[in-house]
Amino acid sequence: MSEAQATIKINHQRKGAFIEKVKDVLPEGGNLSLCLTCGACASGCPATGLENMDPRKFLRMAALGLDDEIAGHPWVWMCSQCQRCTYVCPMSINIAGLIYEARQLWPREERPKGILILRHGPAQRQL
Numbered sequence: 001m002s003e004a005q006a007t008i009k010i011n012h013q014r015k016g017a018f019i020e021k022v023k024d025v026l027p028e029g030g031n032l033s034l035c036l037t038c039g040a041c042a043s044g045c046p047a048t049g050l051e052n053m054d055p056r057k058f059l060r061m062a063a064l065g066l067d068d069e070i071a072g073h074p075w076v077w078m079c080s081q082c083q084r085c086t087y088v089c090p091m092s093i094n095i096a097g098l099i100y101e102a103r104q105l106w107p108r109e110e111r112p113k114g115i116l117i118l119r120h121g122p123a124q125r126q127l
């Protein structure tokens, strides 16, 4: 088994507050069960494999309520926000938006400096 295929451990006691927070950027009120696990998002992602993460795995972690792992995972800063994953998703899941929101969970002083991000259009802003 490759690193990217490593098993996600599930704690059913977790509430999944993050998924509540990102409902606005996801279809059908944040129903991540829509994900077909087809892997289209991960297959062309330039950040797949970095830090043992990819867009599909990140989405599953959010759906499973693994908030602690999401909140501190450095992979969110390796995503280029190119939005390829979102464009190819057959279920129109805004994965890039999900990652954007995960970045907001980081204390501002701990965020990498100088990263330009795109969100919902051409306007850029610097964190």
Ligand code: SF4
Binding pocket: 034, 035, 036, 037, 038, 039, 040, 041, 042, 055, 056, 059, 085, 088, 089, 090, 091, 092, 093, 095
């Ligand atoms: S492309 Fe969409 S449906 Fe397919 S695995 Fe990724 S998030 Fe799920």
Ligand code: SF4
Binding pocket: 041, 044, 045, 046, 047, 048, 055, 078, 079, 080, 081, 082, 083, 084, 085, 086, 095, 096, 099
């Ligand atoms: S937006 Fe991020 S997760 Fe999606 S394909 Fe681009 S680098 Fe990968």
